[in-house]
Structures are given as C-alpha cells and as structure tokens.
C-alpha cells in the first residue's frame with residue numbers, strides 16, 4: 201500500500217474508532233442531520249449506520265446495510281413478540297409501503313424478496329401457447345428464471361433485446377419486438393449489470409396503448425428514485441426492501457395495479473388468500489379469492505422483519521426521498537467523472553447519458569482480468585460486485601447515502617496505482 205493510500209485508510213479506520221464512542225444519533229433529531237443552511241449533513245447521516253469502516257462498502261446493489269433505527273426496531277419487536285405472543289399483523293407495513301410509493305394498500309402484497317414478487321407476476325398473468333414476453337439480455341437470474349420457467353410450462357416465447365446506451369435506443373429496441381402476440385414486457389427498471397436506467401414510464405405508456413402488461417423487476421428502483429408508482433404507470437412492479445431502502449434482508453413487496461388485479465391469478469395460496477372456502481365430506485371448494493393483493497401473501501409472517509421495513513421507510517422519509525435521490529445522483533456523477541480519467545485502463549459500461557444512470561457504475565478493466573482486479577480491490581478492503589453476467593466480465597460499483605467522496609477518491613487512487 202503506498203503512503204498516501206495508507207494515510208487515507210488510516211483516516212477511515214480512525215473514523216471507526218471515533219464512531220464507536222459517538223452516541224447513537226436518532227434520526228428524529230433533525231438539528232444534527234440538517235446544517236444551518238438547510239443542507240443535509242451526510243457525515244451525520246453516516247453515523248446512523250453500524251456498517252464497519254474497516255472496509256469500504258460499494259455493494260449496495262446486492263445488499264443494503266441497515267441503519268441503527270431499523271436494527272433496533274427489529275430487536276424490540278422480537279422481544280415484544282416473544283413477551284406477549286402477539287406475533288401478528290403486518291398491516292402497518294402494507295400501509296407504509298403503499299404510502300411510500302403512492303399506491304393503494306389493496307395493491308401491495310408483502311414478499312420476502314424481489315424474486316418472490318417476480319414469480320407472483322410471472323405465474324399470475326393469463327397467457328396461452330405462443331404468447332410473447334419481451335425481456336433484455338441483461339437479466340438478473342431472479343427475473344430470468346421465473347419467466348423462463350413460465351415460458352417452459354406454457355410454451356410461451358421470450359423475445360430479447362440488447363440494452364443500448366440511450367433511452368431512445370432502448371425504447372426503439374422494445375418497439376421493434378412488439379407484435380400482435382406480445383402479452384408482457386418483463387424488464388428490470390435498472391439491470392444489475394451496468395446499472396442502466398430503462399425509461400419505464402415511456403415504455404409503460406407504449407405498452408398501455410397496445411394492451412401489453414408491464415411487469416417490472418424493480419429491485420433497484422425503490423429507495424433510489426423518489427418513486428411514484430402511479431405516475432410511472434406500470435401494471436406490476438416487484439421490489440425488495442433489503443437493497444436501496446436499507447431494510448432487513450428477506451423483505452420485499454409486489455405492487456399490482458388495481459386496474460389489473462382481478463385478472464392476476466394467485467398460484468400459491470393460504471390464509472388471507474381467500475374470501476371463503478369449504479372442505480368437508482359434502483363440499484370442497486374455494487368460494488372466492490381475496491380481492492386485494494393480500495391474496496398473494498399468506499400464512500404466518502416475520503412481523504419483526506417487516507417492522508424493520510416500517511423503520512427503514514421512516515428513516516428514508518426523515519431524510520427525504522428527493523434528497524436521497526439527489527445524493528445518490530451526486531455520488532454517481534462524482535464516481536463516473538473520476539473513472540473517466542482512466543480511458544487506457546478501463547471501459548465504462550454504464551451509459552454516459554445522465555438520465556440513463558443512477559446508483560451504479562460498471563467498468564471492464566482493459567488489460568487485467570476482472571476477477572484479478574476484484575481480488576486486488578478485496579486486498580485493498582473495498583467491497584464491490586463482479587459482473588460475469590452477459591459475458592460482461594466487469595466490476596460494479598454501487599454507492600448509497602452512507603458513502604462519501606473520500607471513499608470514491610480512495611477507489612480511484614487504487615485504480616490509478618494498481619490497475620494496469
């Protein structure tokens with residue numbers, strides 16, 4: 201490690217020692233979070249996270265570490281549930297999620313991750329043999345597998361486009377695949393590979409005109425954008441709370457627009473899925489399904505975990521969804537500009553167009569194997585994600601509100617010193 205990097209790294213480590221003696225800051229105390237001029241003090245926000253400073257964490261796109269308020273809420277709930285036996289209701293979380301994204305409560309089913317929501321969407325749409333689904337060639341396995349599975353079971357066709365570098369290119373790529381058999385557009389809002397942002401509102405508008413259902417993999421769209429699902433205009437949207445929302449691992453939700461809800465079939469059902477059933481020696485039938493999206497969400501749930509989602513939404517709202525989106529964009533631009541200094545060492549795969557990127561930047565080392573450079577970053581105590589998908593062989597950097605420009609500078613210095 202060269203001297204300048206060591207000095208910087210020591211600063212980071214000193215930060216940890218200091219953060220352990222600073223009392224926990226409750227985000228409710230706004231004076232500490234907001235500076236006198238009304239700007240947010242992001243260093244104070246960072247102190248709400250127990251995330252270790254022994255290592256720089258640039259992998260929020262895989263998992264978002266929670267702030268203290270989320271962890272405390274879960275711990276308290278576990279204690280309370282086991283003291284009282286009241287293991288019960290998750291209705292407050294349905295309410296929080298609905299308000300957070302501007303949906304109706306009837307449109308939200310809680311899930312345990314994005315993939316579960318995608319399975320609900322993929323198997324819920326009525327389709328017949330030869331119907332077509334549009335997807336892209338940069339799918340995460342969590343979106344690819346459910347739709348491939350559905351296509352295999354019902355002899356459907358999946359038509360695929362390669363993501364382009366601008367919103368216009370992506371819109372025209374999708375338009376060129378639409379025909380009279382297209383039933384669903386099942387693409388991510390933001391693919392895990394390059395972090396490109398697809399223009400979902402425009403795509404949903406095109407789909408609506410042609411009676412095509414939009415079923416969006418929104419793993420990276422909640423907690424990043426100041427998301428208004430109503431104005432996005434999609435039919436269905438599956439997301440998780442354990443990435444950008446900074447909620448507990450194993451929590452998520454699926455939004456199903458009221459307009460389409462009656463047509464979406466529930467494949468897996470149980471308690472709360474029905475509006476009545478009979479099973480005795482004379483009669484055996486389902487009398488009806490729950491008319492709300494609650495029919496996809498059944499059985500006993502981990503209330504403590506879902507209470508952590510409530511706390512994560514409070515945390516976001518206390519800072520402000522727009523302020524969070526602005527900070528994410530600021531860090532993304534800072535990183536993007538920094539990486540542009542190294543045209544001989546790496547190719548940036550994420551589009552330059554600012555409207556087509558948000559929270560992640562991927563680059564492919566030119567003269568070094570991506571896994572080897574991933575190993576170097578690991579040695580330097582920088583946590584990133586390697587991207588083997590779609591043969592990209594790249595490194596993905598994701599940045600969230602707990603990251604700083606100093607951490608990005610450190611990464612850039614490592615690239616300067618150690619990437620050939």
Ligand SMILES: Cc1ncc(COP(=O)(O)O)c(C=O)c1O
Nearest residue numbers: 313314315340342391392419440
């Ligand atoms: C684009 C995308 N879709 C789906 C998933 C799967 O998410 P989950 O683990 O919440 O099911 C991920 C996870 O990284 C993802 O990046």
